[in-house]
Amino acid sequence: xxxxxxxxxxxxxxxxxxxxxxxxxxxxxxxxxxxxxxxxxxxxxxxxxxxxxxxxxxxxxxxxxxxxxxxxxxxxxxxxxxxxxxxxxxxxxxxxxxxxxxxxxxxxxxxxxxxxxxxxxxxxxxxxxxxxxxxxxxxxxxxxxxxxxxxxxxxxxxxxxxxxxxxxxxxxxxxxxxxxxxxxxxxxx
Amino acid sequence: xxxxxxxxxxxxxxxxxxxxxxxxxxxxxxxxxxxxxxxxxxxxxxxxxxxxxxxxxxxxxxxxxxxxxxxxxxxxxxxxxxxxxxxxxxxxxxxxxxxxxxxxxxxxxxxxxxxxxxxxxxxxxxxxxxxxxxxxxxxxxxxxxxxxxxxxxxxxxxxxxxxxxxxxxxxxxxxxxxxxxxxxxxxxx
Numbered sequence: 001x002x003x004x005x006x007x008x009x010x011x012x013x014x015x016x017x018x019x020x021x022x023x024x025x026x027x028x029x030x031x032x033x034x035x036x037x038x039x040x041x042x043x044x045x046x047x048x049x050x051x052x053x054x055x056x057x058x059x060x061x062x063x064x065x066x067x068x069x070x071x072x073x074x075x076x077x078x079x080x081x082x083x084x085x086x087x088x089x090x091x092x093x094x095x096x097x098x099x100x101x102x103x104x105x106x107x108x109x110x111x112x113x114x115x116x117x118x119x120x121x122x123x124x125x126x127x128x129x130x131x132x133x134x135x136x137x138x139x140x141x142x143x144x145x146x147x148x149x150x151x152x153x154x155x156x157x158x159x160x161x162x163x164x165x166x167x168x169x170x171x172x173x174x175x176x177x178x179x180x181x182x183x184x185x186x187x188x189x
Numbered sequence: 190x191x192x193x194x195x196x197x198x199x200x201x202x203x204x205x206x207x208x209x210x211x212x213x214x215x216x217x218x219x220x221x222x223x224x225x226x227x228x229x230x231x232x233x234x235x236x237x238x239x240x241x242x243x244x245x246x247x248x249x250x251x252x253x254x255x256x257x258x259x260x261x262x263x264x265x266x267x268x269x270x271x272x273x274x275x276x277x278x279x280x281x282x283x284x285x286x287x288x289x290x291x292x293x294x295x296x297x298x299x300x301x302x303x304x305x306x307x308x309x310x311x312x313x314x315x316x317x318x319x320x321x322x323x324x325x326x327x328x329x330x331x332x333x334x335x336x337x338x339x340x341x342x343x344x345x346x347x348x349x350x351x352x353x354x355x356x357x358x359x360x361x362x363x364x365x366x367x368x369x370x371x372x373x374x375x376x377x378x
Binding site: 035130142144145171172173180 | 370
């Protein structure tokens with residue numbers, strides 16, 4: 001029988017990860033916000049006399065698999081049973097980075113977690129979460145955070161079942177974002 | 190007349206920052222969650238046969254002002270007018286780090302923003318936000334995020350007035366956190 005393993009992503013997984021990033025954004029009905037590409041660079045912000053905008057390439061491969069990666073990534077891989085003709089298959093991912101709490105120090109933020117629809121209901125999401133908990137403890141973190149859309153009841157229920165606390169519900173935390181024109185106006189450019 | 194400037198924090202500001210971290214937690218009615226200290230280290234997690242827990246020192250000074258800082262910090266400083274006898278005074282701070290969005294690349298997370306009660310209503314919070322926007326653009330980020338408690342109406346209104354989007358309201362994002370026993374159980378230790 002085939003088995004699933006969670007392993008660290010390699011550079012050669014970038015194609016699969018990029019495909020799943022798009023699938024996740026589509027599932028979340030927020031595809032229009034996806035600006036990143038596997039190799040390409042972000043369109044430059046408008047030129048300004050006040051700011052030197054470095055030409056940072058915002059591309060999955062460069063950002064995650066260079067010398068000082070901006071994030072870490074786990075992939076869920078289906079390994080075929082011995083003798084089965086097909087190769088292994090990447091069917092999910094969990095992408096995280098280190099954050100800093102002024103209350104508890106260095107922690108992990110799980111930015112994305114995704115399992116392809118066909119492979120859901122087999123505990124793969126749970127396996128990814130477990131691996132993140134393991135990495136967090138290994139790295140001396142006492143917590144890891146993540147965000148979930150309120151209508152994604154399956155995910156909400158899974159995280160609660162696994163022991164997570166809904167901080168929006170229990171403490172009243174709201175997520176805010178500054179971007180685009182508002183951000184440029186604030187910066188005076 | 191005295192003036193206010195926003196500048197990068199120095200190691201010698203740690204005492205002021207630590208004091209304000211505690212004041213902010215108290216204001217947010219979540220002081221019991223503060224485990225960090227200026228110099229000390231976090232109590233070690235329980236020993237485990239499966240995990241090598243590195244003895245990471247979780248202390249503001251070591252974490253923010255070493256060779257590879259886990260965060261960056263701005264402070265708001267009141268500069269006395271020439272001839273005034275008192276020295277300058279640190280009355281607020283904004284603590285941030287870099288995060289990674291799989292949709293828009295590297296961005297900033299403003300973990301804490303605080304102005305001492307006596308100095309509120311003078312636009313110091315806005316000045317901190319503006320500086321964060323400036324840093325974000327300089328570093329090639331297209332967004333910065335932050336979290337706010339739903340009952341902190343003054344902050345909610347200020348962020349909205351400055352152009353931030355409430356993502357919990359507009360898109361339905363909830364904040365979840367794994368910690369403590371739940372995390373150790375997940376990791377199997």
